[in-house]
Amino acid sequence: MSNNTTMKYACEQFDGKTNFGIWQSTVKDILVQQGLLKPLLGNKPESMDQDDWEELQAKAVSTIRGRSRSRNPGHGKDRSKSRGKQDKSSIECWYCKEIGHIARRCPERKEKKNGKKHVNNANVAEEDDKSSDGDLYLVSSVEQQEGNLLSVRDNSFSTEWFLDSACSFHMCPHKEWFDCLTPCDGGTVLMGNDAVCKVMGICTIKIKMFDGIVRTLGDVRYIPDLKKNLISLGTLDSIDCSISIKDGVMKVSKGAMVIMKGQKIGNLYKLIGNTVIGGASVSTHVGSSNDNSELWHKRLGHLSEGGMLELHKRKLLQGVKSCKLDFYKFCVFGKQKRVSFKAASHTSK
Template identity: 30%
Template sequence: MAQTGISAAVAPAHSKSTITLTTNQLEDIISQALIRDGNASSSSTLSVLPGKLSSWLLDSACCNHMTPYPSFFSHTSSARHAPNIHTANGSTMLVRSIGTVSTSKLSIFDVFHVPQLSYNLLSVGQLAELGYRIILDYYGCVVQDPRTGQELGTGRRIGRLFEISSLRLPATGVSAATSSSPSLSLWHSRLGHASSSRVQQLVSRGLLGPVSKDNFDCVSCQLGKQPALPFQNNESMSTGIFDLIHSDIWGPSPINSIGGSHYFVVFVDDYSRYSWVFLMCTRDELLNIYRNFANMVKTQFSKTIKVFRSDNARELTQHAFEHILYSHGTVHQFSCPGTSQQNGRAERKLRHILDTVRALLLSSKVLVPFWGEAVLTTTHAINRIPSPTISNQTSYERLFGSPPQYQHLRSFGSACFVILQPHEHNKLEPRSCLCCFLGYGETKKGYRCYDPITHRLRISRHVVSWEHSLFTEVSQFRPSFSPFSLSDLFPGVSTPSPELFPPSPEVSTSIPQTESSDHSFGSSSDETPHSSSESPAPAPSEDPAPATTLRRFSRDLGVSTSSATPIYFDNRSAIQIARNDVFHERTKHIEIDCHLIRHHLLQGSLQLISVSSHDQLADIFTKSHPTGRFRDLVSKLQLVSHPPP
């Protein structure tokens, strides 16, 4: 324990009496004698504050209270974990010990003993950390407890310095401030797990009162609020063609293309941004497509693909595909699962292609099944459009080294006339046919045009285009989506009449035949009249008539009909009745029908085959079905829905 009451004897020369003063009293007398007026400059202030005096100066740059005098301490402890003190001139001072300073005018805690120091310093930051308010003005300084408003210490201004005259901090100041003041983590919880920056903003404005600062990490916020990290726009580019290939697969398409494709894959060269698109019926075709593409690059450009970048599609991660890459020395780079943005260049290329395809289909009024041809035509055009990412060059020029030609380009979906081959017409028939322009030949120097009459895709160089006229506006073979009416079958008849539709089902009325040609095919001598049934019969009474009529029509055209025509039924009883010549009492009303069917069975022109109800495709025309069964029948019949033009 250091002594604080050391006495000093002072006696005048002419007197033998002695005046005894304590150390504190002596220091106060010397300090008051040396202190000048408060308006003195800061340089003169330092000169009148000797280092061994008891003056304590406020210092905002000081990290901790510190003093060079060990006699001030009433209690000390080891400074094993205390930091070193770095001064403004770059020197370092060591902390000898840490303790409590308690005098008649000063009572502070957690003070560093620094023997090399020349002055007693009070840290503004340490007082603020304890939650105290420090007020500095022209007249002096005040240390205040913001909770109670009590002044804990005062000081005076000496030039540009502030000297603490008295300061007595409560013995429980630190612990009381910590225990009574809510922490930042508590306010974070009270405010509904608000972000720490928002809580700090409220603390700095003094709206939350005294808050003890603590460093906290909220696991709940991390689990519940963690966002995806932002993606940086990577503007890097490879230094040569085929150094890096981006790839992605699109599909399946909701509607099959005219060629039966459901998917397409795109390959994008990173250096030139040139794109190759290949249509696919199934995703399994990707293996052969890439093999042919890599061989084409090696043969045509004498290059080998160095890096192939794609997503984690199943077809791209199979052993067979990896073996092809390994055999060519190609490095396969994948994007992280669920992070398609890392394959951004291929994704953006797909978006560019699909946006253009939609615009082409809408502007040309071409049916949606032609989307595959629109994809190929779009890619052909995009490769010839300048791009700002490659210094406003075209991908074609950057890949092949020469600017592309534009004279061969035509409007998608426009009307065009394709010259017919000599064997397709005679000298009196038209020499060309009206077609729809769909694109450009890939391996042939010609145009791809769709012939609506033969449903063929013609590739020819002898094409005359009407680019200002759409094919759907010129062609007479547009599909009709208007509701079917009775007048379509019988011209001049718009409403049912008693002659055509008798009110009683027992009465059979013949309908006059209406012909649209100048002669009729086939003879009616083989036809056997038969009556209708008043109730559904188990025998196939209506099926043989169309079948036999088509056989006679084919025979008149010279088509061989030697084999029997199969007719599928899911009713075994009806088949047995047709084959059994024994008269059944319950089939009186279809007696003629049975004889008619037996007649064709004996002649070998018809063949009745039993199928299960599940495999009976004709059910879609005779009864209603659930959604799943209906879609199954549509798929088996290969029906395609065409939207109206």
Template identity: 30%
Template sequence: MADTSSNATISMTNPTLPLFKGENYEFWSIKMRTMLKSHGLWDLTENGVPTTDLAPIDTAKRDAKALFFIQQAVHESVFAKIAAATTANEAWTTLKTAFQGSSKVIAIKLQGLRREFETLSMKQGESIQSFLTLVTAIVNQIRSCGEDLSEQIVVMKVLRSLTTKFDHVVAAIEESKDLTTYMFDELMGSLQAHEVRLNRSEEKDDSKAFYTKGESSRGHQQGRGRGRGGGRGRGDHGGRGRSKTSDNQHSPTKQLKKNVECYYCHKFGHVQADCYKKQREEGQDIECYYCHKLGHVQADCYKKKREEGQASFVEEKNNQPRLFIAKIDEESEVSHIWFLDSGCSNHMTGFKHLFEELDETYKKTVKLGDNKDIHVEGKGIVAVQTNNHNTRMLHNVYYIPQLSQNLLSIGQMMDNGYTISFKGDNCRFSDAETDQTMAIVKKTMNNMFPLEIEKVKEKALAAKEVSPSELWHLRYGHLNMNGLRLLNQKKMVIGLPDIGDIGLCEGCVYGKQSKLPFPKDQAMRATKVLELVHTNLCGPMEVESMGGSKYFMLLIDDYSRMTWVFFLTYKNEAFGQFKRFKAMAKTQTGAQLKALRSDRGGEFQSKEFKQYCESEGILQQLTTPYTPEQNGVAERKNRTVVELARSTLKSKGMPNQFWP
């Protein structure tokens, strides 16, 4: 006992202090206020040292202790603000003013929080948990600013803000509860339990049917209402009651129920109304929903565990392909809709006209969700068209005439180099190598994922013959046809054939669209190499290159039109690249660079750039602001380079990060 008392004294003397790093001041101040009150130091901290103090020495020690606690509870970055404070009240007031604001700032902040609280309402599709979490956060912020927001105001606000699917439970609460004493925590528990029941009742018969051994033999114990294991329908026993059909342990409702806490025993997985401990302690008779014996619940039923040991979710010894989707709405029976299926061994369709190639000698048997066998009458290839008009081949697709829907096997898609990811209500198909999104499928109300893809017309499957002229046009980065003809006439390229008309190039149309050229007068041109060099910097690009480049800088000799391209990660690298170019050009040509024409970008007007040009005797010709026409050579070359890269990427369908 002595040791315990000693440890408690040490713990109270040296408490664990919440560390304040400049964020979430409201929560930190609440923790500190509680700690200071527990040591009897809050009055000194809040009001300061009284002027008429009967025990000044003792008060000074207590004030120093409170100041010590505050100093130890702040990070070094915050400590500088209170380093000069000599009393706890001075330090506390300084922090409050700095991080919470003056009374005027707090009033403005409260006004915004009140408005947010008043306009808050639950969105369609939003879970009750996320909505109540948002309400709690706003209420805590309002209270931390000093406003007393009662439980009754919060409760009535929540009841007003719920969606229409909670109307009946709101009416029940308003009729059965006294809202003047009803607590917010009680309301949270009631709403969460109601949402669990609501989600369970919304499960439809047309959702996916999973195959389990012996399932069909348990289908006659029905009754109307929620079954003892979740079954629905009117059966041999009639009336309202619970059937023996066991719940699917993998259903979304079960997963949701795992997150629900019982307010009686504080365990997860059930609500207070179904609490086994509460029923046992209150003397209620407990009946097992499985064997109908008293004294235990279904989760502890020995008979259920023994019988389930003889059955499995999927028979391991049976290697027949499974078809997990057993029934789909009749409205969905359209040949261009494919349903995603994680349990399907292969792609399957019942529409023969979709096949480009079909081997009808291939025979196989597929097992349905109701344990029935249907026959595969062929296997072949289906050509489909994606949203970006690319043709994709679905190989090893089973032809099953009895099937009225198309099923897309997720496993087979992954084996073929696709990545499938689920987030929220969306399923994303992407290429595993390039991460390019191929399709995004949205979940429907009955928890299905229908993908609409069109059959490719026959003419689209024929390979396009590329003429020699078009091939050389592509090889030279979509160079204009007159340029190619000039190369042929001058015999400048070995093997270049006579260039004919290739018609419309789709890559050029996408990559070279522009407005009409700006009218220009005849300008003076250089008569020697390096007499005048044009430069310009382009970027930042929307997509960073594979090497991390965001910009490129062009340097064009006015006389020869020789062009150099340098790729940059940052604009301040332009000066270093220019020095490299100047040294290289002098070594290669023996000529001196005399003039450099550029716009007034900061990279060309820096102090070091100007000093370097002056020391090397280079004349800087700067264009008039907002007049790119004065440096037209660089601007047009800029466009040529960008269009070359863009046209090449578009024509080949390559990702934009390959632009350098």
């Protein structure tokens, strides 16, 4: 009997999650060992006084409460505090192989994780209304695997244009591409990597698009420290251009006419076209008065420069020297392509 009286039973307060039947049996066993089973039955023995009965009930209740607290002194405390008291001087981190911390608290691992988060996060582009010097905000589109980072960290200038939905304005670092650029203080631009670049001028640039038509890009910011040429989709949207993307091709339309196209490379859209340095025309050079290039151009049904050059090599064009043409608006307007009408459904009553 002495062995039975020394048995210990642990009982936690019922939290509503554990099995109530098991918890009830545990409480009953504790009361039996303490000689307090009678209050649990609910009926006062006839031979017991009322005072003794109430005292016995109070002991039963206090036994359950007291054992629950004594068995679980740390119950309800913050687990992180108890873990923080452990000695980690001999623990080896599996990530960096250093002694003194676990991998979850490894500084090197946290730094790498934060770096990835910084690269992959899409920042929000906004214009600072409180700034007095006209600061602009540029957010760069990033594709980590392809390494296409639109920032000042690139080592070489790019001759390609990228259609960017995050930049505030059209931007270019090539001074020679601008038409009559006048230096001015245009404020600063905050890059995606928190670098600040100065705007040294604002002018126009001519680009020969996918359809061979030369179009003028207005209000382009000249930023010498920039390494990429960016076309702002937000600026195009502000002049009533519509943008659509399908099968890796981005189309920028003005009304029913497609004026720009971009090809998806990685996660970026590169403009299909190239920059024209000089006059915007079917060709970019003005021929001399003795050159019959324009005359033959009209005779041959407004033949392209490439076709005329091929005929010129075969010496089939008399009086033609350069095959270079001045701006001819009828060619520009006549060769514009229109998008097809969208399919519509109509139900007659």
